[in-house]
Structures are given as structure tokens and as C-alpha cells.
Amino acid sequence: MTRFDGLARVYEEMFELPWRRYLESHTVLGLLGDLTGKAVLDLGCGAGDYCRLLKRAGAARVVGHDTSAGMIAHAAAREAREALGVEYAVEPPPANAFDIVLGVYVLPYAEDYRSLVRLCGVACTALRAGGRFVTLPVNPDYDHRPDYYARYGFRLHDAETRGDASKVTLDLEFGAHRETITARCWTRRTLHRALTEAGFTDLAWPGFQVSPDGVRAHGAGFWSAYLRRPHAAIVTCRKGKPSRHDDAIDEDGDRAPDHR
Ligand SMILES: C[S@@+](CC[C@H](N)C(=O)[O-])C[C@H]1O[C@@H](n2cnc3c(N)ncnc32)[C@H](O)[C@@H]1O
Structure with missing residues (x-):
């Protein structure tokens, strides 16, 4: 059992909220670019909202x-009804796929x-050499006032002094939903270190964009607080090409003897 087992509907409905629809997923899709023919893994896919979006956007797998x-x-129950062709699994994803x-x-x-590096490692192992990882951690510079994000459907506050792995309390408050979740904040420096240690290069921290539809539907003023201090950050990076050193690891993952 995990904290998330009973939250699929909450996340599914949250995906329809303006900040996720017009800002977050709009930005993410823009960063992913043309998905035609691409194989994409959604790590921590939750209720599968991004999976469905990615498939509809043309991803092959x-x-x-x-x-x-x-x-x-x-x-998976939604997939059984909608037959979009998305695969779901609790088992670890395949390597280099x-x-x-x-x-x-x-x-x-x-x-x-260590768990952070392991999780980044799951992403890196799943990618082909040169493949991209796009991930959204908590923005280490998010606004400390708990009500700052209330208009977007949630409250966020430090449960501990902010730093690496410090607890952050997320209160989801929209529609009939009232759920509290504890997440962890990571500093930029540590995220950089963990991603690099896992095998990623070319790290970048792009910002969020609101879609023209989002501005039309809610007005520019609605978005300004979020854009000034987003509660999430975006990190993009690339799986490094295998080095000659990596080539010396045999198929069982054992390091080949160094004959030099
Ligand atoms: C906050 S939800 C986000 C779900 C989805 N990505 C979304 O944007 O709506 C975080 C998800 O990550 C999953 N998760 C947490 N740790 C994980 C891990 N080590 N490997 C895979 N999934 C994990 C949780 O079970 C949960 O469904």
C-alpha cells in the first residue's frame, strides 16, 4: 500500500485544473516537442493523465x-475502456527502450x-543513449506563504526548515477534495548532483509558459503569482553517451577486468 493508492480520482480531476492544463502540461508538451514515432516512459504516471496526453499527441509507444x-x-481500467494503446506497469521499466x-x-x-539517485537512475537506465529526461521537482524557491497558491487549488508550506529532503506539506483543496500529502524539497545543487551521478548531462531549468487559451480563459492577472514563484521547477537533461569506461561493463552488469 502507498499513500497514493486511493488518490487516482483526485489526481485525475486535478489534471483538469487551470494551472495543470493551461500552464504545466502546455509547457511540458512544448518542451517534449514532436512526439511522432517516439517511445516515452511516464515515470510516476499516477492516474495516467500524461500518458493519455502523450499518446494523443502522437507518441508511438x-x-x-x-x-x-x-x-x-x-x-489500466481507463485504458481498457478507451483503448489508446498505453501500457501500464508497476514493474520496473525496460532498459535502453x-x-x-x-x-x-x-x-x-x-x-x-540515495533514493533520489536511484529514482534518477531508473529514468536513465530506461533511456536510450542521448534520450531526454524531463522532470518536475518542487521549486526550491517556492513562496513560503501557505495561501500563495490557494487560487490554483492547493496550499504548500514548509513542515521543516527548507533544505535537502525537507518535508513540504501539500494540501490539495479543490472541488470536494481535501487531501494532505507530504513531499520533499531538494535544492538545485543536490538535484544537479543526483542527476549527474545517475548519468545525465546537459541540465537546463526552463520556465513555465501559459497557453494563449489560458490567458483568454482566466486573464493574465490570474497567472502572474504562479509565474513569479512557481511551486514546481522543470529540469531537462540528457542521458550521456556511454563512455569507454561503461563499455567495459559486461552484459551481466559486472565490470570487466581492466587489462590496460
Ligand atoms: C504526485 S503523484 C504525480 C502523478 C502524475 N505524474 C501526475 O503528474 O499527475 C506522484 C506519483 O509518483 C509515484 N511514485 C512515488 N515514488 C515512486 C517511485 N519510486 N517510482 C515510481 N513511481 C513513484 C506515486 O505513487 C504517485 O502516483
């Missing part, structure tokens, strides 16, 4: 992986540095 059996069961890995709000659930 979409796999959703999550450690929550409840989330995967919900996503994806052009892109997306990980939205999954790194905040690594509770210590």
Missing part, C-alpha cells in the same frame, strides 16, 4: 510506470539522497 498499485489499476522519460512530481517522493 507510451508506458506508464508507478509504484502505486491503486494508481496503475485505475489507469525510450527516447524520452517524463517524471512529473515524482522526485519529491524520494525521501533521502
Whole structure:
């Protein structure tokens, strides 16, 4: 059992909220670019909302992986009805199989540095050499006032002094939903270190964009607070090409003897 098992509907409905629809997923899709023919892994896919979006956007293969059996069961039940062709699994994803890995709000659930590197490693292993990882951690510079994000459907506050792995309380408050979740904040420096240690290069921290539809529907003023201090950050990076050193690891993962 995980904290997320009973939350599939909450996440599914949250995906329809303006900030996720017009700002977050708009930005993520823009960063992913043309998905035609691409194999994409959604790491920590939850209820499968991004998986469905990616498949509809033209990805050839979409796999959703999550450690929550409840989330995967919900996503798979939707897939059984909608037949979009998305695959879901709680089992670890295959190695060297994806052009892109997306990980939205999954790194905040690594509770210590080793788990953070391991999770980044799952993304890196799943990618082909040169493949991209796009991930959204908690923005280490998010606004400290709990009500700052209330208009977007949630409250966020530090449960501990902010730093690496510090607890952050997320209160989801929209529609009839009232759920509290504990996530973890990671500093930019540590995220950089963990991603690099896992095998990623070319790290960048792009900003969010609001879609023209979002501005039309809610007005520019609605978005300004979020854009000034987003509660999430975006990190993009690339799986490094195997070095000659990596080539010396045989198929069982054992390091070949160094004959030099
Ligand atoms: C906040 S939800 C986000 C779900 C989805 N990405 C979205 O944007 O709606 C975080 C998800 O990550 C999953 N998760 C947490 N740790 C994980 C891990 N180590 N590997 C895979 N999934 C994980 C949780 O079960 C949960 O469904």
C-alpha cells in the first residue's frame, strides 16, 4: 500500500485544473516537442493523465510506470475502456527502450539522497543513449506563504526548515477534495548532483509558459503569482553517451577486468 493508492480520482480531476492544463502540461508538451514515432516512459504516471496526453499527441509507444498499485489499476481500467494503446506497469521499466522519460512530481517522493539517485537512475537506465529526461521537482524557491497558491487549488508550506529532503506539506483543496500529502524539497545543487551521478548531462531549468487559451480563459492577472514563484521547477537533461569506461561493463552488469 502507498499513500497514493486511493488518490487516482483526485489526481485525475486535478489534471483538469487551470494551472495543470493551461500552464504545466502546455509547457511540458512544448518542451517534449514532436512526439511522432517516439517511445516515452511516464515515470510516476499516477492516474495516467500524461500518458493519455502523450499518446494523443502522437507518441508511438507510451508506458506508464508507478509504484502505486491503486494508481496503475485505475489507469489500466481507463485504458481498457478507451483503448489508446498505453501500457501500464508497476514493474520496473525496460532498459535502453525510450527516447524520452517524463517524471512529473515524482522526485519529491524520494525521501533521502540515495533514493533520489536511484529514482534518477531508473529514468536513465530506461533511456536510450542521448534520450531526454524531463522532470518536475518542487521549486526550491517556492513562496513560503501557505495561501500563495490557494487560487490554483492547493496550499504548500514548509513542515521543516527548507533544505535537502525537507518535508513540504501539500494540501490539495479543490472541488470536494481535501487531501494532505507530504513531499520533499531538494535544492538545485543536490538535484544537479543526483542527476549527474545517475548519468545525465546537459541540465537546463526552463520556465513555465501559459497557453494563449489560458490567458483568454482566466486573464493574465490570474497567472502572474504562479509565474513569479512557481511551486514546481522543470529540469531537462540528457542521458550521456556511454563512455569507454561503461563499455567495459559486461552484459551481466559486472565490470570487466581492466587489462590496460
Ligand atoms: C504526485 S503523484 C504525480 C502523478 C502524475 N505524474 C501526475 O503528474 O499527475 C506522484 C506519483 O509518483 C509515484 N511514485 C512515488 N515514488 C515512486 C517511485 N519510486 N517510482 C515510481 N513511481 C513513484 C506515486 O505513487 C504517485 O502516483
